[in-house]
Amino acid sequence: MALTDIQIRNAKPKEKAYTLNDEQGLSLLIEPNGSKGWRFRYRFAGKPKMISFGTYPDVSLLSARQRRTDARTLIASGVNPSEIRKEEKREQKAAAANTFKLVASEWHQHKIEGWTVGYASDIWEGLEKDIFPHIGQRVISEIKPMELLDVLRRIEERGALERMKKVRQSCGQIFRYAIVTGRAETNPASELTGALKTAKSKNFPHLLAPELPPFLQALSSYHGSLMTQLATRLLMITGVRTIELRAAEWVEFDLDKAQWQIPSERMKMRRTHLVPLSHQAVKILNQIKEITGRYRLVFIGRNDCTKPMSEAAINQVIKRIGYDGRATGHGFRHTMSTILHEQGYNTAWIELQLAHADKNSIRGTYNHAQYLDGRREMLQWYADYMDSLETGGNIVHGTFGKSA
8 A cells, every 4th residue: 555644754663673665666664763764676687676765754755756766767778776876876976076176186286296385385375265165165077167257256356366367277277187187078267268357467566776765664663463574574685586485494594604595396497596694684584483483484374384474475564564556575576686786796696696597508507606605795785785775874886785
């Protein structure tokens, strides 16, 4: 006799599990804990089989009967419903392992050997902050262009067009990786050309010498994070890239010798970079060491000491002291280059200090130590010059570090 909803609702658990039969192989198993689960028994290729249809009342009597009908149709067509169910579970498991975040992580690990540590960190930071919270858990093959566009427009609305460009490029590479590894068939990032704003091509904003005194004084008066204030000062007087500074580790520094050796894997040109440190730079590093000396990183993240300071940290300091749009962390390199060239310092020293590629392949093979003494003198003059500008003193141009 066919079951009714009233009969099912009134069925009480017993000491042992028991079954209420419907028709055509469908039944309801009542467990001692009160759970009521649908079962469908059938024969396939002469052998008895059984699959479950879920639990009541999540699956109603009407729904269970429809599932039974669908299963019987498959059997009549020579298809085993159990095999279909297993395939569905395999697909669900595969989908769970192919979320955007998991594929992105695999892509990142695949590419990381060819990147500097700082660049790899920046790529992952951009994805973690702007992409994963929105589509990280989505199955990558199901993400459509409009969905990705909505996520990227959140960055666009902040005015962070360079950041958006980098993140979109990363997404495009992740989707291409998913395609070649069989996890996706299309690349929605490639279809967004023209749908997003593009940043105007321009040099990084930088300060000229006459603009430095008020900037340095404003920086001294900054009452925010001491760590980012010191990082900004160190960036100004060393000429390294922001990414090289943020990912610096204490093991790279020999403060007794006043030297900083940045390993090749963290350098854009993939060459070890030796940076002589001025007295001022050593003093700053000793201040920082009192704060982060027990950690691996010199400039630790605000919320995670195992990660470097945020990419935006130094530019946020610049913005808060009133120089938004007029200066950037990267722009300090341009300022240094301009001033040192005006002072007549050896171009090779300056280019080597800035870790630029040397167009002269022979000179480019020289060991960094060849110009170390000259660069040390040059950087000490530059740090003294910054101090003089801040305090209203004067260092005579052309005397290379000798006070007037």
